[in-house]
Amino acid sequence: MTGIGAIVRKELEDHFSSYRFIILFALIAMVSLITTYMVGVSLRDELGGIAKPKFIFLMLFTSTGPLFSLVQFVAFFGPLIGLVLGFDSINRERSDGTLSKLASQPIYRDAIVNGKFLSGVITIVIMLTSILFVVSGLGLTLIGVVPGIEEVWRIFIYLIISVFYISFWLGISILFSIIFRSIATSALATLAVWIFFSFFISMGASVLANAFVPLNQNTQENPEIVMKHAKIQRAVSLTSPMQLYNDSTAIIIDPTRKTTRSLIFMGPIEQFSSERFSRPLNLLQSINIVIPHIITLIAITFICFAISYIVFMKQEIRSI
């Protein structure tokens, strides 16, 4: 690991002193605080004078305020953190002529790309943790409920999933900064991928489902066809990291949710038994539901970084 410590240290100094990071962090912290404040005030008003239900603290993260919930906000804008941290990490070194100098120092070549990724991940962890602490503190003050151990664990797991989710986008942006020599091109490419996965996958999922199993006045009464349509739509949607993240965090942070699906057909007996056992899920049960999503999210993050690593290591230093 020769040299990686020096690179991580320098990169962290760069991140925390850069205007773009400070602006982005301030923006995200501000929106998070405003969202939490609005949700907190509305919860306080609604719960005034009645016994506080279980897991009320987690509602700070899941309740939709006037615009969106905190979880939705991180799902949508979190990738920007990863993209901003990495889109020029390698090609800026290349254009400034510092990459060949760096590579000629007594460090392993992979220390450069590892150091960039690691410092990005550390920055993401610090950023998210501090936002969650501030939000929790504000929530505590507003609703006056101390979170239980299980709620703390749920928030912790939410943090871990969020770190991997944003790290995936960091990996994508580092990959583009290795592939594209121009900083503008890599910035545009990372934005294009983000827009594609944020907007077009869900549109594409709907188009594909309609193409394979069209829903019209005749067919939409048929539960089997509706189910098939929903399955195709869901399968396509799951190719998006955003969908994986949304599904996994929704289940982890909201114990009353029992499935990631939006459409469920139940017979009368199933419905009866479901109502009988309508208590919130415990943490392990919630994890069990979304473990495939979490593992996929972690896997694509590592795969993305591994591709960056291989491309960087295979590049001729001459071209660096």
Place this chain on the structure above:
Amino acid sequence: MDQKPVIETHELTKSYLNHTVVNNLSFSVKEGEIFGFLGPNGSGKTTTLLMLIGLTEPTKGWARVAGYDPTREAIKVKRAVGYVPENIGFYGDMNAKENLQFLARLNNIPDSVSSKKIEEALENVGLKEDANKITGVYSRGMRQRLAIAEILIKEPKIVFLDEPTLGLDPDGTIRIIQHIQSLSREKNITVLLSSHDLKQVQKISDRIGIMINGKMIASGTIEQLAKEKPGIENKEISLDDVYMKYFQEV
């Protein structure tokens, strides 16, 4: 000179697809020597330097630098070698001291040791007064001097300089050449100097090697090279004449 060679290559070859950039290159440089590495653009000088420092692998042949194989023992070679590429880069938003501090950390030099070295090196290259300026505002000459300061901090056994005087004014060129000379004389550092500035190379080089189309077509002292070519042995020898004789022949 009876010193042992610190740089040695044997049939060193580098090919990209069907294009051979360095072709069966065999030469050696002795300890403490300043070796002028000459050749037109695209002759393979930079590729040779990159192979010698372990940044690119040879297709064929071998090299030993400071007793190590650059392909298999790249870290040891990089520890022994200071490399100043043609377009030397610095972190433009960091000042000279911070740039040097980062380099020292990459070389595992503790901050307590490096801070004194940085002060000395900056004074040595005449950048003490500009030490707290960000390097983004440095002129090319100042950047080259900062590159020399990096070498002073790293204290390598060997230095590879790729076009260190390119784009410098005469005053800047003279200052850089003096620094290179003092590296060799005072610290016994071996210098492999790739340059197009033949006058300066002649002034400071102990030996030179002329590389054309990936091949080392001649190497030795300027006098030896001049003797091999009729027509220039009787007059005052200039490296320009020697170089042009060999170049025109090829």
